Amino acid sequence: MSSKQNEQAISPIKGMRDILPEEARLWQMVEASARKIFELYGFRELRAPILEPTELFERGTGASSDIVTKEMYTFTDKGGRSVTLRPEYTPSVVRAIIEHRLDLQPLPLRFYYTGPMFRYDRPQKGRYRQFHQIDVEVFGEQDAAIDAEIIEMAYRFFQEVKVEGVSTLVNSVGCPRCRPAYGQALREAATKASDRLCTDCQRKAEINPLRIFDCKQESCQEAARTFPRITDYLCEECREHFKKFLSYLDLYQLPYRIEPTLVRGLDYYTKTTFELVVENLGAQNAIGGGGRYDNMVKEFGGPDLCGTGLAIGLERLLLVSKLEAPAPDFAYFAYSGEQARQASLLAARYFRTLGIPCIIEFKERSWKAHFSRANKIGATWTVIIGEDELSSGEYQLKDMLESKQYKGTIEQLTQIVIEKEKARQGILGRD
RNA sequence: GUGAGUGUAGCUCAAAGGUUAGAGCACUGGACUGUGGAUCCAGUGGUUGGGGGUUCGAUUCCCCUCACUCACCCCA
Numbered sequence: 001m002s003s004k005q006n007e008q009a010i011s012p013i014k015g016m017r018d019i020l021p022e023e024a025r026l027w028q029m030v031e032a033s034a035r036k037i038f039e040l041y042g043f044r045e046l047r048a049p050i051l052e053p054t055e056l057f058e059r060g061t062g063a064s065s066d067i068v069t070k071e072m073y074t075f076t077d078k079g080g081r082s083v084t085l086r087p088e089y090t091p092s093v094v095r096a097i098i099e100h101r102l103d104l105q106p107l108p109l110r111f112y113y114t115g116p117m118f119r120y121d122r123p124q125k126g127r128y129r130q131f132h133q134i135d136v137e138v139f140g141e142q143d144a145a146i147d148a149e150i151i152e153m154a155y156r157f158f159q160e161v162k163v164e165g166v167s168t169l170v171n172s173v174g175c176p177r178c179r180p181a182y183g184q185a186l187r188e189a190a191t192k193a194s195d196r197l198c199t200d201c202q203r204k205a206e207i208n209p210l211r212i213f214d215c216k217q218e219s220c221q222e223a224a225r226t227f228p229r230i231t232d233y234l235c236e237e238c239r240e241h242f243k244k245f246l247s248y249l250d251l252y253q254l255p256y257r258i259e260p261t262l263v264r265g266l267d268y269y270t271k272t273t274f275e276l277v278v279e280n281l282g283a284q285n286a287i288g289g290g291g292r293y294d295n296m297v298k299e300f301g302g303p304d305l306c307g308t309g310l311a312i313g314l315e316r317l318l319l320v321s322k323l324e325a326p327a328p329d330f331a332y333f334a335y336s337g338e339q340a341r342q343a344s345l346l347a348a349r350y351f352r353t354l355g356i357p358c359i360i361e362f363k364e365r366s367w368k369a370h371f372s373r374a375n376k377i378g379a380t381w382t383v384i385i386g387e388d389e390l391s392s393g394e395y396q397l398k399d400m401l402e403s404k405q406y407k408g409t410i411e412q413l414t415q416i417v418i419e420k421e422k423a424r425q426g427i428l429g430r431d
Numbered sequence: 432g433u434g435a436g437u438g439u440a441g442c443u444c445a446a447a448g449g450u451u452a453g454a455g456c457a458c459u460g461g462a463c464u465g466u467g468g469a470u471c472c473a474g475u476g477g478u479u480g481g482g483g484g485u486u487c488g489a490u491u492c493c494c495c496u497c498a499c500u501c502a503c504c505c506c507a
Contacts, residue, residue, distance in 0.1 A: 313507025
């Protein structure tokens, strides 16, 4: 700590936080699982910048979306350009595809990415201003089977990272051909029922009547039940796509519920939308979500390339994951005197060359204090080097878990560690 | 942006207007200078989030402010 003179401690910016080593270990495990599983489905990582031109999101995410109208971290850089910390990932991939003419590669394209996103929201449980997503996108595949496969992949991932009780809400929001008619029908119904709606919903009837569906007022819910459903307004193509999508979910035997009121806050979705929700997460119960966006690439001036994707929120995932990080295995060096210290340093170098993690500390300690320290920091092995060991040339190795002690040359001792670790499936046995 | 709740040691919490703000855990050291976990003892650590007010006296009551939490809106 710094001096206590009226200095104010510097805290992180609201909605942002440090991830300390113990928790970071879990993040590493989750990210490693994601990579492993996504690669298993042919996805490849595509890393895009965190900072993008503001216009990318105004056009991609949608100028009327909540994200763009009130949640972006936008500022002017020293060159006078308006830049934005990305609030989501999809527009960046679309930009990269056009930039690098990736559409000329064999289709479909499968990309994944994991990293921080930024939205200027009011923080609450499961919601931060800097949060992290893992994101997958597929381009150039119109078949509804891919929409289902992405969800199947998500379930495999959830299983791998010990997230249980995930259910899927699915819907189709139609396309620019069928959506306008529905929007009009819904607006008319909402206006007609205006006197039965709360003041909040009366306002929604104008702006976004779909939102009336998830109002908690009993009278609004009652009125909403009489409103037309999007699924009754889909055009032939969209209806077919939706039917096929559901049939593949059935094939995988994935649990889902059709939620005709599921609207997502991003403007670009067409046809399939879905949300992965989980219990015990409080109000922000969506652990993942996504859908199809068949027109975004074209609207950016690129080729007519359809897209579909999924984003998973890592903070929320970790809030419900039962994953536990195994304690790290390593050797601690207990020594006495300068000569033994030097012998320890060289021994640790040899250990590390063989892939055995070591921690060596430089505080002079009694033997008892050394062992106490080794125990406290969780060492699995303690290497003992004192006067006796220096003169005999044989060091000692203590197995801290079994309280067994060995004596031998440094080569012999490393062999013991390696064999034992293998048997225990310790760090040397893992991939 | 709106609403509610909470701020006391690193963590979890006491102290209900009255001496020098305490305890457990954690940390450091000792009992114990060639062997850890247990036990016992001691020590470090606080502008009670900050500012103002009421009062002889405020951690306690009032106001402002900041932070955190939860919820609305929306989303991961």
